[in-house]
Amino acid sequence: MSSPATDPFGAVPAEVRPYLTELVHRTRAVFGPRLTGVVAVGSLALGDYRHGRSDVDVTVVVEEPSPAEALRELAGVLSHERLPCPSTGLELVVYPAGIARTPSGAAGWLLDLNTGARLPARAAFDTADGPSFWYVIDRSVAHQDGIALYGPPAPEVIAAPRPAELFDAIRASVREHGDGAGHLADNRVLNGCRSVAYGRTGRWFAKRGAAARIAEAEEEFRPLIEAAVRSFERPRGAALPLPGPQVRAFLTWVRQRVEEYAAAAGA
Structure with a gap:
């Protein structure tokens, strides 16, 4: 359990701090001693949460067996209707500890919950x-920078995937954003930047x-990337249109770079 001398919630933005405090309280009430950890991931972990644009991403790790009724109870008590999410929404995933602690390319979750106004x-x-792949x-990301809201430090409860499995997931992500269905154009470009930046540095x-790293290094794509950042800095409902042919050309370039980095990593 987290040390009482520290405040894990001090590492998350004030706009979502009360919400996450109550989320942890309800999760503990549902799982009791089976609960191993609650970890803030995504933009919260990477230090770029944008209120009005970003989701709240949370990973929960539990010891098995975890009864199905407990998972359904958690989905109920954390629903937006019963615990309103102040951000665009909550994306919460529950893993069994055995999966979370093992390097794996499997989905492996017990509950995948999305809830929120948007x-x-x-x-x-x-x-x-x-x-x-998600x-x-x-x-x-959780292994690298996850914020432990309850339980041991994130790397102790969530293992890093093996390089081959991780690059398979990155390839799948690039394909998904290349197709574009259901994704804002700015998100497609910025996720491409993240994939290339990871391939170059081994860090998320x-x-x-x-985006700043890739725009600085790739002059050809700098105007598109800068436009994507400007759009991302607006509320989700006010995202700016980006030129489709340029987005597709950029993501083709991303796909090529990812294949190069995967090959260099033996993946």
Whole structure:
């Protein structure tokens, strides 16, 4: 358990601090001694949470067995109707400790919950319901920079995926954003920047930090990346349009770079 002498919530933005405090309280009430850890991930962990644009991303780790009724109870008590999310939405994933502590390219979750004013409601309990790459990348970010809101430091409860599995996930992410369905244009460009920045450095950066790195190094794409950052700095509903051919050309370039970095890593 986190030391009482420290305040783990001091590392998250004030706008979501009370919400996360109550989220941890409710999660502890549901799982009791089975709860191993609650970790803030995504933009919260990478230090670039933008209120009005970013989601709240949380990873929960529990010891098995974890009864199905407990997972359903958690989905209920954390729903936006019962605990209003102050951000665009909550994306919360529950993993069994055995999966979380093991380097893996599997989805492996027990509950995948999306809830909030601007997120389509989702409470899934079967990993066959979607692709695995989101979860592999999120666990990589969590291992690197996750903020432990409850329990031991994040790297002690969430393992880093193996390079081959992680690069498979990055490839899948690039394909997903290349297709574009369901994604804002700025997010497609900035996620591409993050993938290339990871390939070059072996570290995850926040979207705007990755964008700054790639824009500085790649003059050809600098205007597009800077436009994507300007759009990202607006509320989600006020995102700016970006030129489709330029976005597609950039993501083709991203795909090529990722393949090069994967090959260099033996992945």
